Amino acid sequence: MSCVSRMPMFCAAVLVSALLSGCVSTVGGTALRADSAGxxxxxxxxxxxxxxxxxxLSAGEVNGIMGATGIRVTGSSQNMSDNSDGVSDVDCLGAIYGAEQIVYQGSDWTAVRDQVLQEPTTDNAHWVEQIAVLYPSSEKATAFVDSSxxxxxxxxxxxxxxxxxxVHSTWKIDTADVSGDVLTQVSTQRNAGGWGCQHALTSASxxxxxxxxxxxxxxxxxxxIASDMIKNAAKK
Known part of the structure; x- marks a missing residue:
């Protein structure tokens, strides 16, 4: 999760999201968002x-949420990733990475779409990953969120x-907010000028x-982003 890219690297068509060093630049302005239903x-x-x-979401929708203009898709995958060898505590892999094989293993998922978006520059100011995982039933999807x-x-x-x-980095994981429909948790990178990430997870159907x-x-x-993805899922 970093701006100098938690850059996607492809190996045998599998997206591996690498947590690298964070940016030092500060982004001005705030995203303009209307109140939305959960x-x-x-x-x-x-x-x-x-x-x-x-x-x-489209790149334009992600730009609107992030208060940016230059974010675009820089990587995509239809497979889970495996970053388990690169974390100091594999039991917290699901709290620091998304779309991980070990995390989703045994949950009966059937398909995944994983997409990375950012400004295509070395000193990118934003980094976004959006993931949609299909299950055979709503009960299976709900069970995964409950386990997470x-x-x-x-x-x-x-x-x-x-x-x-x-590349080596240390991330402080904040207390999770699990009170609403969308689970959220913030992680901040040590000695990275304030670079941090919010992680969100939810299910519907x-x-x-x-x-x-x-x-x-x-x-x-x-x-x-997660809430708007669910809204997209509702459009049949």
Whole structure:
């Protein structure tokens, strides 16, 4: 989760999201967002794999939420990733990474769409990941979110060391907010000038959506992305 790219790297067509060093630039301005209904108030039909692509937000929608103009898609995948070897506490892998094989293993997921968006520059000011995961039933999707709630709560207040290639970083994981329909948790990178990420997770019908939003002035952007993804899922 970093601006100098938690850059996607492709290996055998698998997206591996690498947590690298954060930016030092500060982004001015705030995203303009109207009040929106949460996932619980949205009626989502049963989805199929062909529906997953439309669940993802467009680059323009992500720019609006992040208060930016130059964010674009820089990587995508239809597979889970495996970053388990690069974290100091694998039990908190699901709190620091998205779309991880080990985290979703055994939950009976059937398909995934994973997309990374950022400014295509070395010193990018924003980093976003949006993930849609299909399940055979709403019960399976809900069970995964419930399991994640427990993990996020356990990992809150801890620090995780990340080692990817020749890059090392330490992330402080804040206490998770699990009180609403969308689970959220903020992580901040040590010695990175305020660079931090909000992680959001929720489900509706038989789809789980997961979002990361990173910048030097992060607030509820990941939660907004996840909520808007659920709204897209409702459009049949």
């Amino acid at each position: 996932p619980a108030s949205v009626d989502v039909p049963t989805l199929t794999e062909s529906d997953l692509d439309r669940v993802l 709630r427990t993990t996020w709560q356990k990992c809150g207040g801890t620090s995780i060391d990340i080692d990817n290639s020749d 038989n789809v789980v959506v997961e979002a990361w939003a990173c910048s030097n002035s992060i607030a509820d952007e990941a939660s907004d």
